[in-house]
Amino acid sequence: xxxxxxxxxxxxxxxxxxxxxxxxxxxxxxxxxxxxxxxxxxxxxxxxxxxxxxxxxxxxxxxxxxxxxxxxxxxxxxxxxxxxxxxxxxxxxxxxxxxxxxxxxxxxxxxxxxxxxxxxxxxxxxxxxxxxxxxxxxxxxxxxxxxxxxxxxxxxxxxxxxxxxxxxxxxxxxxxxxxxxxxxxxxxxxxxxxxxxxxxxxxxxxxxxxxxxxxxxxxxxxxxxxxxxxxxxxxxxxxxxxxxxxxxxxxxxxxxxxxxxxxxxxxxxxxxxxxxxxxxxxxxxxxxxxxxxxxxxxxxxxxxxxxxxxxxxxxxxxxxxxxxxxxxxxxxxxxxxxxxxxxxxxxxxxxxxxxxxxxxxxxxxxxxxxxxxxxxxxxxxxxxxxxxxxxxxxxxxxxxxxxxxxxxxxxxxxxxxxxxxxxxxxxxxxxxxxxxxxxxxxxxxxxxxxxxxxxxxxxxxxxxxxxxxxxxxxxxxxxxxxxxxxxxxxxxxxxxxxxxxxxxxxxxxxx
Numbered sequence: 006x007x008x009x010x011x012x013x014x015x016x017x018x019x020x021x022x023x024x025x026x027x028x029x030x031x032x033x034x035x036x037x038x039x040x041x042x043x044x045x046x047x048x049x050x051x052x053x054x055x056x057x058x059x060x061x062x063x064x065x066x067x068x069x070x071x072x073x074x075x076x077x078x079x080x081x082x083x084x085x086x087x088x089x090x091x092x093x094x095x096x097x098x099x100x101x102x103x104x105x106x107x108x109x110x111x112x113x114x115x116x117x118x119x120x121x122x123x124x125x126x127x128x129x130x131x132x133x134x135x136x137x138x139x140x141x142x143x144x145x146x147x148x149x150x151x152x153x154x155x156x157x158x159x160x161x162x163x164x165x166x167x168x169x170x171x172x173x174x175x176x177x178x179x180x181x182x183x184x185x186x187x188x189x190x191x192x193x194x195x196x197x198x199x200x201x202x203x204x205x206x207x208x209x210x211x212x213x214x215x216x217x218x219x220x221x222x223x224x225x226x227x228x229x230x231x232x233x234x235x236x237x238x239x240x241x242x243x244x245x246x247x248x249x250x251x252x253x254x255x256x257x258x259x260x261x262x263x264x265x266x267x268x269x270x271x272x273x274x275x276x277x278x279x280x281x282x283x284x285x286x287x288x289x290x291x292x293x294x295x296x297x298x299x300x301x302x303x304x305x306x307x308x309x310x311x312x313x314x315x316x317x318x319x320x321x322x323x324x325x326x327x328x329x330x331x332x333x334x335x336x337x338x339x340x341x342x343x344x345x346x347x348x349x350x351x352x353x354x355x356x357x358x359x360x361x362x363x364x365x366x367x368x369x370x371x372x373x374x375x376x377x378x379x380x381x382x383x384x385x386x387x388x389x390x391x392x393x394x395x396x397x398x399x400x401x402x403x404x405x406x407x408x409x410x411x412x413x414x415x416x417x418x419x420x421x422x423x424x425x426x427x428x429x430x431x432x433x434x435x436x437x438x439x440x441x442x443x444x445x446x447x448x449x450x451x452x453x454x455x456x457x458x459x460x461x462x463x464x465x466x467x468x469x470x471x472x473x474x475x476x477x478x479x480x481x482x483x484x485x486x487x488x489x490x491x492x493x494x495x496x497x498x499x500x501x502x503x504x505x506x507x508x509x510x511x512x513x514x515x516x
Contacts, residue, residue, distance in 0.1 A: 007285040008034045008256075010510065011276055013263050013302070014292030014450070014489065016044020017067075020246040021503030022290050022488045022510075024075055027253035029516050034284065035255060036276065038262035038450060041240070042247050044292070045449045045456065046498050048238030052436050054391040057327045058239040059440060060449060060456075061498050062380055062398045063087060063349070065223030065232040067242065068143060071500040075249040082245035084225050084233040085385040092348035093195045094336045094428045100195050101344060104231055117189040127186050127196075128230070131221055135229050138222045142501040145477045145509070146467040146493035176463055177214040180207075180356060190355045197359065198351055198378060203456040203496060205322045205405060207363035208356055212463040219461065219495060232349075234385050242498060266291070266302045266485065273484030287484050288514075290506055294319070294451055294458035295471040295491040303482065310481060313472045317491075318465060321406045321442030321454030322366065324375075326399040326421050328437030333381065333395055334429030346384040352377040352424055366403035371413060375401040377424060397434070399425070406442035406453040414439045457496030458489055467493060478506040479513070486510055 010026050012019040015037030027033045041047055045060030064084055072082070091102035100116070103109045106128055113121040141147070174182065179200030183193045199220035200213040207213075225233035235241040247257055262279040266289055275285035291298040299306050299314045306314075332340050336350070353359055353376040362372035378400045383390050390396045401421060404410070418439050425432045442454025451458060459465050468476045471491045478486045488506035490496040 006034075006282070007275075008032050009286065010034075010288040010290065011036060011284060011286040012290045012292060012488070013266070013276065013298075014038075014044060015042040015243070015247075015257060015259070016292050016489070017046045017243050017246060017498055017500055018488050018490065018503030018506075019044070019290070019292030020243060020250055021071055021075070021500040022292070022507040023255045024246070024250045024253055025504060025507035026510060027250065027255045029511055031516070033255045035250070035257045036261045036263055036278070036284070037257065037259045038279075040260050042257055042259055043240050043243035045445075045451070046239045046243045048240030048389070051327070051438060052329070055329050055394065055396060055436070056238055056389040057396060058382065058398060059325070059327060060445075061239045062382070062400065063232050064235050064239065064242060064498055065225055066220070066497040066499040067223070068139065068500055068504070069224065069227075070139065070143060071504055075246060077242075077245040077249065080245040080248040080252075082241055083236040085236065086225055086228065087232045087234055087347060087349070087385075089344050089348040090230075090232055091195050091198075092336075092345040092350045093191065093354075094345070094350065094352070095191060095354060096337070099337070099345070100191055101348065102195055104228060113189070113192055116191045117187070120187045120189045120192045123186050124192075131218075131230070134218055134222045135224075142494045142499060143504055145505060146470065174214045174218050175466075176211055178209050178211050179213040179217050180209045182214040182217070194353050194355050194358075195351065197356060198349075198353065198376070201359060201363075201376075201402065202400075203321075203323050204460060204462070205318075205320055205366075205403065206460075206462070207360045209360065212461075215463070215466065216461050220497065234380075234382055236386055236388060238382060238386075238389055239498070263302060265304060266298070268303060268305055268482055268485075271483055273482060288486070288510060289484060290486045290488040290510065292489040292503070294455070294489055295475075295487060296452040296459075297450065298487065300452075303485075307481065317471055318460040318462065319453045319455045319458070320460075321445055321451070321456060322403045323445075323454075323456050324401050324404040324417060324442065325440040326401070326418060326437055327397065327440065328434040329390060329394045329396050330432065330434050331393060331395070332431060334379075334425070334432040336429050340431065342384060346381045350379040352379070352428060362403055366405055370405060370407065371417065371420075372401075372403045373420065374424060375403065375420065377401045377421065379425065394435070404441060406446070406455075408443065410441040410443040414441065417441065458491035461495045466495065470495065478502075478509040
């Protein structure tokens with residue numbers, strides 16, 4: 006078999022890349038090791054009638070241009086708004102973060118009138134990032150000098166204070182960044198989660214302000230800053246993408262694991278699959294993480310490249326507990342469906358709590374009291390469960406990757422469920438499954454179970470992602486490109502790495 010381009014991995018970035026290549030007339034195939042397409046954006050039936058988003062679980066960052074150009078709504082994508090977005094259970098005074106600014110300000114007034122006023126400044130500050138989002142995400146990474154030029158371009162339309170903050174966001178820690186806006190620890194706790202998601206870092210680690218920025222510039226159904234639940238689970242995203250790709254003539258081959266990327270005289274020649282098939286192509290895009298690509302799939306790698314890739318920080322720290330219950334958790338407002346069940350329910354009572362969870366993980370290898378984000382898909386989408394059942398996904402940190410995490414599963418389940426019951430005593434799953442970074446590695450083929458492929462720290466962003474010399478999707482091997490989350494602009498269900506990588510290929514081919 007021969008193709009113009011092969012994509013290794015049928016995750017969302019691989020599907021996006023294949024779509025744009027096929028749209029320009031290339032003959033493209035996607036090779037997916039699992040029996041289902043979608044990578045870490047999938048829905049799996051873990052128990053009869055119970056369908057779970059085992060990887061990614063909410064949507065916001067997928068670029069509108071990609072949604073529109075792939076006609077994803079017409080191909081079956083439907084997203085429910087998650088509003089309120091966040092719920093922080095604090096006993097007598099709980100905190101909701103709504104999409105409506107004034108409604109949120111009334112919530113914040115319970116803790117600080119100053120913070121209530123500051124919240125509008127917080128929201129306004131991110132408007133500039135929304136305006137720049139496609140520039141930063143749907144183009145190759147900018148250099149440090151480019152950032153300076155960009156900020157200078159906006160000088161005059163942005164006041165000096167915010168201009169300075171925008172520049173500092175790329176290097177600053179999230180804790181001090183939030184301190185500049187707010188005084189209430191409760192408000193800061195509700196807003197700081199996105200700064201440490203998927204990252205082995207505490208809120209006071211430099212660079213976490215950018216991780217926060219990366220997560221707040223999305224939108225759902227045209228509403229900026231909104232997050233949503235995908236109908237049918239996150240597999241609804243990649244199923245719609247697969248339909249769009251197939252309409253463009255892309256061949257999607259599931260249960261097709263690539264064993265080796267074939268290289269002859271420094272050029273790609275195709276791939277060899279686990280079952281011994283040779284599929285020829287002069288262009289190969291790897292949606293696998295950089296370490297899997299260069300340390301596992303390519304046999305003949307330059308020693309300098311091997312050293313650089315081996316040194317990348319890639320240790321996964323995120324775990325999940327997924328399952329279903331027969332009643333919704335009672336956080337003090339009863340068991341009937343309420344706004345707290347639609348929101349992400351955050352178990353992180355203060356910023357120091359997160360810092361302590363991080364310190365525990367560094368010393369003990371796990372957090373004795375992890376921070377948790379609980380989501381109930383069935384709060385808006387009944388299609389994923391049997392009548393009377395409620396599907397939940399608990400995302401937690403910190404649990405650093407190691408090869409013995411199977412021995413920790415029972416302990417992690419106990420710690421997690423006990424922590425939730427401190428706030429909702431009636432929380433009793435009928436069935437549940439613990440997904441550790443080791444499980445993420447095995448299930449999704451990601452090195453060390455890192456949900457972003459490699460850490461999103463300042464030394465692994467933009468022109469440094471994944472390394473100097475490979476930050477614009479091309480690799481030193483002619484015809485081999487990277488298109489996964491280990492490339493710019495990083496992790497999350499954005500589609501941007503796939504989009505950018507495809508356009509890098511098309512530019513090189515001059516088509």
